Each structure stands twice: as C-alpha cells, then as structure tokens.
Amino acid sequence: xxxxxxxxxxxxxxxxxxxxxxxxxxxxxxxxxxxxxxxxxxxxxxxxxxxxxxxxxxxxxxxxxxxxxxxxxxxxxxxxxxxxxxxxxxxxxxxxxxxxxxxxxxxxxxxxxxxxxxxxxxxxxxxxxxxxxxxxxxxxxxxxxxxxxxxxxxxxxxxxxxxxxxxxxxxxxxxxxxxxxxxxxxxxxxxxxxxxxxxxxxxxxxxxxxxxxxxxxxxxxxxxxxxxxxxxxxxxxxxxxxxxxxxxxxxxxxxxxxxxxxxxxxxxxxxxxxxxxxx
Ligand SMILES: Cc1ncc(C[n+]2csc(CCOP(=O)(O)OP(=O)(O)O)c2C)c(N)n1
Ligand code: SF4
Ligand SMILES: [Mg+2]
Numbered sequence: 065x066x067x068x069x070x071x072x073x074x075x076x077x078x079x080x081x082x083x084x085x086x087x088x089x090x091x092x093x094x095x096x097x098x099x100x101x102x103x104x105x106x107x108x109x110x111x112x113x114x115x116x117x118x119x120x121x122x123x124x125x126x127x128x129x130x131x132x133x134x135x136x137x138x139x140x141x142x143x144x145x146x147x148x149x150x151x152x153x154x155x156x157x158x159x160x161x162x163x164x165x166x167x168x169x170x171x172x173x174x175x176x177x178x179x180x181x182x183x184x185x186x187x188x189x190x191x192x193x194x195x196x197x198x199x200x201x202x203x204x205x206x207x208x209x210x211x212x213x214x215x216x217x218x219x220x221x222x223x224x225x226x227x228x229x230x231x232x233x234x235x236x237x238x239x240x241x242x243x244x245x246x247x248x249x250x251x252x253x254x255x256x257x258x259x260x261x262x263x264x265x266x267x268x269x270x271x272x273x274x275x276x277x278x279x280x281x282x283x284x285x286x287x288x289x290x291x292x293x294x295x296x297x298x299x300x301x302x303x304x305x306x307x308x309x310x311x312x313x314x315x316x317x318x319x320x321x322x323x324x325x326x327x328x329x330x331x332x333x334x335x336x337x338x339x340x341x342x343x
Contacts, residue, residue: 086237086263115157117184134165186265194268231257282307
C-alpha cells in the first residue's frame with residue numbers, strides 16, 4: 065500500500081461525457097481521494113441512479129451499482145448495512161437526487177448512515193437533453209420551458225442542513241484540490257456526508273463563467289460545528305460559498321447504532337418482546 069494513484073481507480077472504460085463536462089473533475093477528485101486514503105479497491109462500492117453523472121460506476125475500478133433513477137441512497141444504505149466495513153459512496157445528479165429521489169435524502173440524513181453522497185449539480189437534466197431541474201434558476205428558458213421556469217430553485221445546502229445532515233459541503237468542479245480534500249474528509253466522517261458539487265453541463269447549461277464569478281471559499285473563521293452559522297452561509301445565494309458548511313463530529317453513525325442494537329438484542333427474550341407488544 066501507499067503506492068496507489070488516482071489512475072489505479074479508473075476502470076479503463078472511457079467516459080462518454082461531453083468534453084468539458086464538470087463530471088470529469090469529480091471522477092478525478094474521487095479517485096484521488098481513494099488513492100490518498102489508500103482504500104483497497106475491493107473495499108469500495110459506488111452506487112448511482114440514472115443520468116449522465118450516474119454513469120460513474122462504469123468508469124471506476126471498485127465495486128459499483130448503476131441503479132434506477134433517484135435511488136442511489138436506498139442502494140447505498142442497504143450496501144453499507146450489509147457490510148459496514150465497506151466504504152460506500154452514492155453519486156448522482158440534481159434531477160436524480162432532488163426530483164424523483166428527493167424523498168430519500170431526509171431519511172439518509174436523520175439515520176446518519178455512514179455514506180458519502182455526492183450530487184453533481186448542473187441545474188439541468190443533462191442526459192435527457194436539457195430540461196430544467198429542481199435547482200434551475202427562475203426564468204431559465206429551455207425547449208421544455210419556452211416561457212421560462214416559474215419555480216424557485218431548491219437550495220441543496222439549506223436542505224441538507226435542515227435535514228440535520230452531519231457533514232455538509234459544497235465544491236466547484238473547477239477546484240480539484242479543494243474538492244479532493246473535502247471528499248477525503250467526507251469519506252472519513254462516520255455518518256451521512258452530503259457534498260453538492262457545482263458541476264456544469266457544458267452542452268445544455270454552461271455555468272463555468274458564472275460560477276467562476278460568484279464562488280468564494282467559506283471564510284476561514286467559520287465554525288463548522290455551528291449549525292446556525294452554517295445556515296447563514298447557506299442562505300447567501302448571490303455568492304456561492306465553497307467548503308465545509310457543517311460538521312457534527314459528536315453524533316453516532318447509524319452502523320454504530322445498529323451494532324449496539326445487535327449487541328443488546330440477544331439479551332431480550334422473545335417473551336419480553338411479545339409482552340412489550342401487548343402493552
Ligand atoms: C423512472 C424514470 N423516470 C425518468 C427517467 C428519464 N431520465 C433519465 S436521466 C433523467 C434526469 C437526469 O438529470 P440529472 O439527474 O440531473 O443527471 P444529469 O444527466 O444532469 O447528470 C431523467 C428524467 C428515467 N430514466 N427513469
Ligand atoms: S450532456 Fe451535460 S451532463 Fe451530460 S455529459 Fe454532456 S456536458 Fe455532461
Ligand atoms: Mg443534472
């Protein structure tokens with residue numbers, strides 16, 4: 065060990081993403097993070113939904129599960145509970161995670177299941193050729209919204225904080241070093257770690273210049289244990305802050321809780337359980 069490089073975690077299957085898609089950088093950051101943490105290939109599972117971003121497992125040399133639309137979190141949760149020794153990463157897009165799959169994040173967060181969830185947020189449905197997504201800005205004109213979108217975009221960091229996720233961060237695909245560092249922190253966090261990556265879709269929603277202009281690192285004096293301070297930063301939308309908003313280092317991860325239940329369960333007789341039901 066110690067000799068692994070990011071390229072050792074690439075499968076050799078050439079990504080079919082458009083040249084310039086932000087998702088390439090996420091692939092580079094995640095493989096760098098695996099190499100940096102020296103995690104053996106066979107101890108990693110990457111689970112995804114459906115979308116351009118969700119093609120991820122094919123390009124990575126670990127176990128993988130390319131699932132169905134909106135379901136990376138249930139898959140990842142089951143995999144982690146089946147074998148808590150694995151490093152489990154769920155990946156997907158903004159449509160996948162916040163539209164059809166939007167009901168799963170609150171429960172992954174409140175369980176504090178020990179997985180990392182990376183949403184490649186391009187504020188568009190890339191794979192289906194450019195329909196507005198839940199994070200598209202109000203007034204965005206596309207073929208499927210000829211008069212412009214009329215909805216207010218979701219704020220994924222606010223959502224994750226209000227669901228009480230124990231690790232919440234935002235990255236920009238143009239900032240590889242920072243993204244790699246944050247992914248490493250997320251993987252090492254024993255609980256649910258949510259990362260929103262601003263990952264432009266160069267074909268249907270090229271936001272590179274916009275994000276270069278409005279992104280800024282979270283001020284160094286931000287206290288990541290302060291939920292109210294994290295919410296204040298998340299509320300700012302004309303600047304998109306990058307970095308770790310919130311990190312609760314105290315809360316037990318779900319796998320540890322399940323282990324405690326497994327330890328306690330044999331001590332409770334079947335008769336006692338039945339009596340409990342009768343009450
Ligand atoms: C149940 C179901 N509904 C709809 C679709 C069609 N579909 C495929 S990908 C996608 C959205 C992809 O957008 P996003 O998750 O943001 O990923 P991106 O392609 O932008 O990375 C949709 C609606 C599907 N595959 N399955
Ligand atoms: S359509 Fe957009 S999201 Fe899909 S691969 Fe191309 S640039 Fe990436
Ligand atoms: Mg998308």
